[in-house]
Amino acid sequence: MRRACLSTRSCNSLLKHTDKFDFQRFQHSGYQSLPDVHHAKSVKDGSLQQLKVGRYVVNLYMKSRNLEYAHKLFGEMPDRDVRSWTVLISGFARTGACRMVLELFKEMLAERVCPNQFTLSSVLKSCSGLSDFGMGKGVHGWILRNGIELDVVLQNSMLDVYVKCGALDHAERLFATMKERNTVTWNIMMGAYMHIGDMEKALELFKRLPSKDGASWNTIMYGLMQNGDERCALQLLYEMVGNGVPFQNVTFSVALGLASSLYAAELGRQIHGSLVTLGIENDGYLRTSLIDMYCKCGRMDKASLIFRKMPLGAKSKFTSDEVKTEIILWSTMVSGYVRNGEHECALITFRSMLREQIMVDQFSVTSVVSSCANIGSLLLGQNIHALVQKIGYKLDVHLASCYIDMYAKCGSLSDAWMIFKQTFHPDVVLWTSMISACAVHGQGKEAVRLFELMLREGIKPNEVTFVVVLNACSHAGLIKEGCNYFSLMKEVYGIKPGTEHFTCMVDLYGRAGRLDESKQFIHENDISHLSSVWKSFLSACRLHTNLELGNWVSEKLLQLEPSDGPYVLMSNMCAANHRWQEAAEMRISMQKRGINKVPGQSWIQLKNEVHSFVMGDRSHPHSTKIYSYLDELIAKLKAIGYSMDTKLVMQDVEEEQGEAILGHHSEKLALAYGIISSASGIPIRIMKNLRVCGDCHNFIKFTSQLLDREFIVRDLHRFHHFKHGSCSCGDYW
């Protein structure tokens, strides 16, 4: 059979056949594959020289994505008509080789071959792809000059070029002169207005649109959602239902997105119901939207239920789109757990992701790194870091900031430094992460030095940087520096101080015991309406046991917000001063309002297991051993000068009993367990969810001296590195 004699029908069936062809295999197998066989044959019988056959073979190579070869072959063709040019140009356009398309188009015009609608459509798409306004406008002018008729499809392409190039005035002019407009035309224009955030104009167009199809509704609702006007989008959704416009999959996805951003779990549940009724809840894209919705509404139970029902198997047959959907699905689950504070589940899911050989995307990597940070497990963090390196992710500033934060929170400042030093061109976020890392490790002076260095490098600090720096100054007692930076922020960088900056400043004075200056600062800055400021003040009153001022502040706070904070602080303060009656009243009043004190909890990771303890906990399998060792240890510590600070017992009990409770604070239990279960000499790391109490702080200092061992305790606010009987915080925390 001669190739030149192929009828259109057999051509088509052959092309269909080539579509299904395994091109990757063909590219590695030399000349055994389909286009090459045809090529060889047509070269042999001389038919390649014929225009039609040449074009056909070029098309085959184009379809098999062997662009280079197709281009070469095209160059050898003696005759090239508009259809051959179009085969080549549209082939390159399909692969997104926009520059090539424009080059070929110029060559084609130079050969005086007149383009057809298909050629122009590919060329315009490439102009859009490159946002090449000059070229787009040039093509438009050429079309007009040559009197080529622009149908609505081409005009839409032209419109798209102007919109993508941000030439809205040109787009508006073209839109106004268009005799024929279809829904695509309107959707492009609506999209253009939405892109610049002009929702008013977009909505106006939407209302003018004569026949609204599903895509128009989806476009406008999505745009409203992106621009933060979820309420209006929801209204339109109800209108759409009212008008009986059938939902497309995208509509469901937009509706689920609305439910997520409005935290409207009930709406989400209803949409879920419709999906089940329609039998499309298993569509990959919709399933992701469903899971995302439940994650954002805090319903991880529902999300994991849908996730687990995922049809397994046949993965080898997944198309590339299905593979992408699956990756997104997994990373949605991982970040959902992180968002809801279920860090262990996040890590378990991440591990399964690796086991199932799902490609790990940047999103799940950053999520899981932040989980490690929250759990505070250095070993886990290092493992994840090594793994990500193995996968081959480049260390960009974003990932680097995540690592710095993670290492800092896991207690390894040296690892954080290592990451910081490895990063090229650190941006303000990265600098801020490193400054913060120093600050939480009690290296206030180092944090300030880094901040100064950052300014010298010409990096402009942002609001967060100032929160971090002011915090560092406050914890390190650097009052003068703190005040300087506060005015630097306002006067040089023009940043209006927010609640957090004010709170840091009140904390700065308060911690140092300058309660009057704290009060004055609140007065001068007119911030007495901010409860966080008073909370910070109250902590300072407690730290410096100023009961009178504490009472006054507590009253202020009660008026502002009847929440748990002031109650807990006040009740602790009363207790510390042996005013049990008041403390008890305060606690009763808390219980009446349904406010519960967060129980103190400490945890320690040994090998791959996390052991957590609460005060007086006897649930641990080794609790008898732990308690007897603890008693033994306390006795030894007392012999070298440690005495229990019973003033800090927060309950109304007799002295002796008080000692027992104090002796069984969760951090002491975790520490004792750590000592008896690990080899001597290894530093022990403990996490605590509340601020470490004065007695425990003292206890750990003495233990580090007695056992000549290093202890690292991360409490709610900072790290304490205990060594040779002293702590890195300098007893100021």
Ligand code: ZN
């Ligand atoms: Zn304690």
Ligand code: ZN
């Ligand atoms: Zn300390």
